[in-house]
Amino acid sequence: MIKAGIIGATGYAGGELVRILLGHKNVEIKWYGSKSYVDQKYADVYQNMFQLVEDVCLDDNLPELAKQVDVIFTATPQGYLASILTEEILNQVKIIDLSADYRIKDVSVYEEWYQIEHKSPQFIREAVYGLCEINRDLVKEARLIANPGCYTTCSILTAYPLVKEGLIDPDSLIIDAKSGTSGAGRGAKVPNLFCEVNENIKAYGVTSHRHTPEIEEQLGYAAGRKLKVNFTPHLVPMNRGILATEYASLKKIPQTDGSLAYPSYEEIKAVYDKYYANEAFVRVLEKDVCPETKWVEGSNYVDVNFKIDTRTGRIIMMGALDNLVKGAAGQAVQNMNLLFGECESEGLTLVPMFP
């Protein structure tokens, strides 16, 4: 049995980790860490866990926890893990960090977008960006996993094959993303009240959302050069789900007669299949089927598809996932499975719930 601890177990991502790990054959949760609910029964915080979890919330004592478990999930505010992580801890335990602290390799970029001083930049280099479909082999050997952001997972996986294969102009990429409200966390803030979100949609963080540099860095690796994107998140009146609609200029490719033409549906599809046909959690939908967040709800799937517009010379790529599963806790468990030599999909064969 893998012994696991969760720091930040009472946030929405933490709660989802518990839900998923309860269905994992080889994991035992030993520590439900919480800042706000210490000494309260975990099931009093999340009544869905009544009779399923008998434990009481513990504090966020990372050094103590490191001695007791094999893996620690940190679902904590930005900057927290960076402020307390030590070499000693990393020698004792694997860490899967759901915050952004070790996602961005260039510490100055992190500090600029997050407006936080990074307190342990010495660990950034070794941290592996835990997007399993792309960094699977690196993940297996890591001590410290930077679990990707919800928007970024969706945004990157949707465009990755075409960026990697050079079929779109990387500088033309525009990502218009829509998220359910659980992505905003469980903090009590007026803008997240039911009456403010319900019957409403808005963009936010326009030109300044923190997931922008993360997307740029990862897609930059795929492109083989730096790139800049526009990323615009929107808040949608639903609990779960992210949909990314992505626009890019399609490159013309040489035809057998020597001329240039836009690639066909089949050619683009083949590229997606090259990367994803063997992936358990990425589903390239059939022609003309647009991804819907409801079709992946509660599951670890990312549904992707695309539509070519020869009128404008652009391709519209679409991706959908559950922000709390593939966008957070599910991916974290997928990383854990890789780290510990488990079957990658153990605990993650959750059938999407509809309706």
Next chain:
Amino acid sequence: MIKAGIIGATGYAGGELVRILLGHKNVEIKWYGSKSYVDQKYADVYQNMFQLVEDVCLDDNLPELAKQVDVIFTATPQGYLASILTEEILNQVKIIDLSADYRIKDVSVYEEWYQIEHKSPQFIREAVYGLCEINRDLVKEARLIANPGCYTTCSILTAYPLVKEGLIDPDSLIIDAKSGTSGAGRGAKVPNLFCEVNENIKAYGVTSHRHTPEIEEQLGYAAGRKLKVNFTPHLVPMNRGILATEYASLKKIPQTDGSLAYPSYEEIKAVYDKYYANEAFVRVLEKDVCPETKWVEGSNYVDVNFKIDTRTGRIIMMGALDNLVKGAAGQAVQNMNLLFGECESEGLTLVPMFP
């Protein structure tokens, strides 16, 4: 492996059966029956099943299906199964009927409330009302299971212990129930359009809803005599979930000094525990915690609790379940497990999803 067929696999309850059975170790779905989508890929009807179900929808040929499988789930309109069921079929296969056709023992009551002539009343007597917590032993031996209605499962289990133990006046029972919209099915009707349901609540079927006689019959068995209840369903702008708020006059009980007094919280709690402490799927919540439908979403749980009002001499009982799981498909699988000697909770250890 239990071979299962589903008639009505493309309705919401049918879809939920598929979701649950895909997670059952010992079941293989052999037949996705549908009236509207014959020859279409099942995953084209429910895209959440993409890459999970490769089958094509078949017709509703019950006799043919009976030869091929061990159990048939019928999630069909009222009257349909009754019109085609035969002794020969029942000799070949177990049937778990999610419609109301065999739930009510008195055929005249059925015909009055449903306004349908019952075409095979000869099977009513042997049909077992599949409320597992109450009829567990009978279920195990049955050929034909009448799977209870969504409202009725919730309404009955919430009040059952107190009715059975004679602690409330059965004639005083008033059930005010609230349901998510999936209970109305997937038929395309104006009242179920998003814009008609969203931002709205209404009562419907007031004094005339068909689940009324079903509740009365079952609670009548518990009370040991006939009873009449008021049952009022409401449509709530959410996908899943039923909440039943039930009111009844509490009976005073003899005290040690010979006087009469209302039972205490502890005394009522003990009665609930007597019936439910060992039940896997009924959770009697802690004092003062009101059930919420979100805490059972996606799971087979019924959460129940109560509050005594000595001011008025009444008790308010509350119960919450997911109408598609414990209120339909989950209970059907629970019945199947009993029928086939499986562990009763196999395939049903679904952790409620929050948020």
Next chain:
Amino acid sequence: MIKAGIIGATGYAGGELVRILLGHKNVEIKWYGSKSYVDQKYADVYQNMFQLVEDVCLDDNLPELAKQVDVIFTATPQGYLASILTEEILNQVKIIDLSADYRIKDVSVYEEWYQIEHKSPQFIREAVYGLCEINRDLVKEARLIANPGCYTTCSILTAYPLVKEGLIDPDSLIIDAKSGTSGAGRGAKVPNLFCEVNENIKAYGVTSHRHTPEIEEQLGYAAGRKLKVNFTPHLVPMNRGILATEYASLKKIPQTDGSLAYPSYEEIKAVYDKYYANEAFVRVLEKDVCPETKWVEGSNYVDVNFKIDTRTGRIIMMGALDNLVKGAAGQAVQNMNLLFGECESEGLTLVPMFP
């Protein structure tokens, strides 16, 4: 022009007062009082008011405000107005209090249910309970109006004619009420976050909700004696609207042949019409039409109807209103119109918005 001030203008009820008063021909809002947003532009707090309201939020200085305006609306926390109201203020200005401070005549009942010491009980007696349809004449002469609660307005008006005419047993009354989330106010609390409310329904305040004694007092006046009711509120995933489903034992009435029988639909309808046929804001729906909250959204209407159940001897009464309009701000403006000799419906001829 009536000069009006609002204390608590930045809560939801305050915001609705502004929306309604902007459409009133003879009112000018002179003071947008707020505790949390002093010195901020009102339209920065409620962006819907951009370019409609240029004012800046002022503090809650009641004595100063009393000198400047003709009427003050107080949409403030329980106990606040009672703690600062003086005879001097009441001599200067009319006050319409949307809190509960002066609704309940028996101060001990108030203090028991609200767990607050009442700081100015000397004004309770003169305060008029501003349920216009019942206390219209008293309202016209008042200095201090206790504007009824949202649940109470709905609950009382739905049952009032039958209680008043003695057609139901007052002690049998059970009120099962369902409310949108704006009734919980704009305070930032976890239980009111979108993800906690959405896809969820729950009862709360069971046997202990503060609107209970208010309903009991007012219906007691109608019945001509004290009575006790069960009142159970529920939180529904929608912004606006209250639906009250009310159950009571119907009394048999003498027939022409001397026997007793339940009153007919027509007889009950006639009683409702007696009280409401001339009321601008109470609509008694046609036979068998159940009220829906969406049909009154944004308007000052209460829609009521009933269904007789001779099987159980009960009547089910239903009422629907918009909690922020007839349940709060609309009724307050209706009271203001009465106080100042305006047409009672001035500013209130808002057509319900559907969908």
Next chain:
Amino acid sequence: MIKAGIIGATGYAGGELVRILLGHKNVEIKWYGSKSYVDQKYADVYQNMFQLVEDVCLDDNLPELAKQVDVIFTATPQGYLASILTEEILNQVKIIDLSADYRIKDVSVYEEWYQIEHKSPQFIREAVYGLCEINRDLVKEARLIANPGCYTTCSILTAYPLVKEGLIDPDSLIIDAKSGTSGAGRGAKVPNLFCEVNENIKAYGVTSHRHTPEIEEQLGYAAGRKLKVNFTPHLVPMNRGILATEYASLKKIPQTDGSLAYPSYEEIKAVYDKYYANEAFVRVLEKDVCPETKWVEGSNYVDVNFKIDTRTGRIIMMGALDNLVKGAAGQAVQNMNLLFGECESEGLTLVPMFP
């Protein structure tokens, strides 16, 4: 009094026309035309109109209606009006068409995108595209108004000033739009059921939505040349509201020192103000405030704003409106006011409803 008739009064746009016209001082609705509900009381179709509208639905007899009224609103399926409109009718009555039949000047473009043969192309040329802010003077003189589409109104007004002034590259324009579900109409279709829309978001009509050529034509006039855009609509789980997020490459402009640079916030703001500062229904929000659909709900406002991204050289423009008001019925009434010399905002001073 202007006598008005509505063909298609029982759709959502028709219902909204009724709501708005009931509050218009100088209009009397003489004809509630409906295909599906002939001879039924209008208030039975839309119960919010109970006691407000006593009329019965009439058929869609346009020639008869033309004799009786001054203006006809047609909220009918595509192609219907074109198939029955005659010169005689146009000589009798003003027509404001909420369908797309006369919006597109090039009949071949219409027929290609709508896949309908246009039956009266002879009227296309004289029809005035009723986007009041742009074609105000033409509207005043028209016989036939082509009332703009909901998406198009939002999309065009959001980008218009910058296209007109040549500040963005017209070919770079990408419009990612999100709409509430009332835009899909009141037809009973599975994809518009509550359970299919709720907790879900999807793109649809990708590269093929019919509002695309309408946007292209109108913005083409502004640009002074033909242009092509990507327009992607999304379905959002809310009743009302459209949000358009629009991306375009910003042009550098000459500076005082002769160099080129991106325009500043103030420069762009001045351009928006040039076009909209005097418009009653377009609100250019303050810096950094993103439009939200809830802030315009129920009103005729369009809220617009923008954000410059010098990192990518693009500008993100955002616009929000209520699809049933400014996107349909409100704009139709605004056109009617212009046609009949009424104050342009008569009947349209609806304060947005929040929450």
